[in-house]
Amino acid sequence: MYSLIFHWGLYAVLPLMAMSGRTIMRLPRKIQEHHRKVYNNAPYQNFQRGFHPEKWEPSAWMTLASDLDAEYVLLTSKHHDGYCLWPTSTTDYHTHRNVVGDFKAAALQAGRKFGLYYSWWEFRHDVNRGTPDGEAYLRRMVAQVKELCDTYAPEIWWFDGHWAFRTQHAVDAINEALAYIVSRTPNVQINDRTGATPELEAEKKKSQNFMPPHCTFRVYRDRALPKFAPRVPWEHIGTVGTSWGRDKAQKPEDYKTGEELWEIEQKVEALGGRVCWNFGPDVDGSLDEMEVTALTALAELRRKSKESQR
Secondary structure: OOOEEOOOOHHHHHHOOOOOOHHHHHHHHHHHHHHHHHHOEEEEEHHHOOHHHOOOOHHHHHHHHHHOOOOEEEEEEEEOOEEEEOOOOOOOOOOOOOOHHHHHHHHOOOEEEEEEEEOOOOOOOOOOOOOHHHHHHHHHHHHHHHEEEHHHOOOOOEOOOHHHOOOOOHHHHHHHHHHHHHHHHHOEEOOOOOOOHHHHHHHHHOOOOOOOOOOOOOOOOOOOOOOOOOOOOOOOOOOOOOOOOOOOOOOOHOOOOOHHHHHHHHHHHOOEEEEEEEEEOOOOOOHHHHHHHHHHHHHHHHHHHHHHHO
């Protein structure tokens, strides 16, 4: 099975931000200098004014997804920065346009399966502290997942930010949200990024076939392949360039070609996995032409391979 994920959010406003979810001071020096020069060290939250989802036409993404023969499509409902792409009742830090709802409607209209990415962690919070602030964050996180489940019922959940959850109490909050999802959508697919307690980390290191509670597929590390063919469902997630979000500092040589993507897909298939490729849209929803070109070439190679096997 082949899928696409769209990493879209406030981080698209910063043309040199290769990784969404980092605070300004943790970014590389060249990006800090760019931020001081162009944005006068504005707080990250101020970039809401530069993010324009109202100009976005979701059907254009879905037309491309259909052309690329993607079975399902995913959207980053909330990344590590905490900014929500739906009008959530849990915080005022969200888009006015219902990006998640419009994405789902367009996906179903195009005959694609619909899924959501959600980051458990936000870089503004320490989720492991036994403090009122930490506890309030956990409750809000669970409420957001339940809200997304009840309102949009995604068929696939792609969770991330799990590494920040190192206590059993924090992981218990994740498991509460997962149990709720499974109770509402029994056939749902859920990846394995559900916490990083010492016990969970030890189990994952001991066996690539270990599956945490409520999960249905493994993803291992970003852009990585397992050493041997797993005996459990698994997915490879990768980028065409070097970035997940839109990074205009990338050079042509930073992008993989269709042939290089095809080579990766063949390795994944040989190991019994499926592939999810990434798009990093611009602030207005336009797509990176280098990513489009490479994935279009990949789709053509895939079609030729199927025809040769008939």
